[in-house]
Amino acid sequence: MISALNRLVDLVEEHLTEELDVDGLARRLGTTEYHLRRMFSSLAGMPLSEYVRRRRMTVAAADVIRGEDDLLTVAVRHGYGSTEAFGRAFRAVHGVSPGDVRRDGGPLRTQPHLRFHLTVEGSIPMDxxxxxxxxxxxxxxxxxxxxxxxxxxxxxxxxxxxxxxxxxxxxxxxxxxxxxxxxxxxxxxxxxxxxxxxxxxxxxxxxxxxxxxxxxxxxxxxxxxxxxxxxxxxxxxxxxxxxxxxxxxxxxxxxxxxxxxxxxxxxxxxxxxxxxxxxxxxxxxxxxx
Structure with missing residues (x-):
């Protein structure tokens, strides 16, 4: 399960601006989308959809700060059809608008790339x-x-x-x-x-x-x-x-x-x-x- 969750995290990074085929990955890993999502949310402390949104906005913030493209181009690049939709998602993660970040450089709330590791526990048997x-x-x-x-x-x-x-x-x-x-x-x-x-x-x-x-x-x-x-x-x-x-x-x-x-x-x-x-x-x- 740990390796399956880490493969899921890698899939998020590979398709950050696209729809995730979680069901296809789950089938390839010999499990179900339901179980994979439930285990992710239990161990990560957030739903997979929330992690994807935070990672997407973390990467998008770098494009906003660089200022090489207008905000509509940045929005489309990261999977949003308008600056309004992108702005709402951006503000929900960072607490400020893309325009404010482009002007002031922050503040930003970064979501690190998750990795799951096995910790040896289980000293108390579960009945x-x-x-x-x-x-x-x-x-x-x-x-x-x-x-x-x-x-x-x-x-x-x-x-x-x-x-x-x-x-x-x-x-x-x-x-x-x-x-x-x-x-x-x-x-x-x-x-x-x-x-x-x-x-x-x-x-x-x-x-x-x-x-x-x-x-x-x-x-x-x-x-x-x-x-x-x-x-x-x-x-x-x-x-x-x-x-x-x-x-x-x-x-x-x-x-x-x-x-x-x-x-x-x-x-x-x-x-x-x-x-x-x-x-x-x-x-x-x-x-x-």
Whole structure:
């Protein structure tokens, strides 16, 4: 996976002003575009699309400062059809317009050329199992919320807090399939998802496909497939988020599995009254690499 990510970075540099054929590269490397993009964003700390934009504007800034061509020529050279579109992209990265940089020489925010390196870690074993599940259904209360990678997501907190206590009991009574109990489900999250982008969060339970869904509840249909299940225990949500990150840095690079599209699911098995600590299972949809 490390070599695949570095080949992807090289492809960005070779085609900086063109559309990237990430799917073609993924097929040549024996993986999928979805998995390659998800691993890139997890390890780089930004989506591939954001890295491409930052690199493109880093290189474009040199052309702007040199002043050998007018700004329209520079814009077209770097894949933009107008100075307005180029200016918006340039300002989004550098915080100033191309004209300001041409006049003042800066300020500029440079995106270095990324390289991925393997760091030997893994001194703490990850408690993992692989589960083959038939198709099932996730049922509960869904909301669109922004993605937050670290710490408690207040939008999700508010969504759950708005549900009356008796609703949690009703949902638990519907649960008749794994993962058991009340679930925290994240869905509709693209492989390039940046922090702040929207996802569908569902607070609910897993049911069989034959279980009737009450009219006032939302449902997500989940096809049959394999799941990697990671068990975590400790301060919440820190340990859960650390484990999620470690799946990209440690588990996937050393195991013959890759992510496939689908929801990620957190099952809370046990917790303190104030939720300061918890024992959870993180379910990620996978397929053989």
């Amino acid at each position: 993992t199992r692989i589960v083959d599940r038939p198709a099932f259904r996730l049922v509960g209360h869904a909301a669109r919320v922004p993605l937050i990678y670290r710490g408690v997501n207040p939008h999700i907190q508010r969504h759950i807090a708005a549900l009356p206590p008796e609703e949690h009991a009703r949902l638990k009574a519907l649960s008749d399939a794994e993962p058991r109990g009340l679930l925290q489900v994240s869905d509709d999250l693209g492989p390039d998802a940046a922090e702040g982008s929207e996802l569908t969060y569902l607070h609910g339970v897993a049911t069989s496909r034959d279980t009737p869904v009450p009219d006032d509840l939302d449902a997500i249909e989940v096809p049959a497939g394999m799941w990697a299940v990671f068990r975590t225990s400790g301060p919440h949500p820190q340990v859960l988020q650390d484990t999620w990150a470690a799946t990209a840095t440690e588990w996937f690079p050393s195991n013959p599995w890759r992510l496939r599209p689908g929801p990620s699911i957190v099952s809370v098995l046990d917790r303190a009254d104030d939720f300061s600590t918890a024992t959870c299972e993180l379910w990620l949809p996978v397929e053989p690499a």
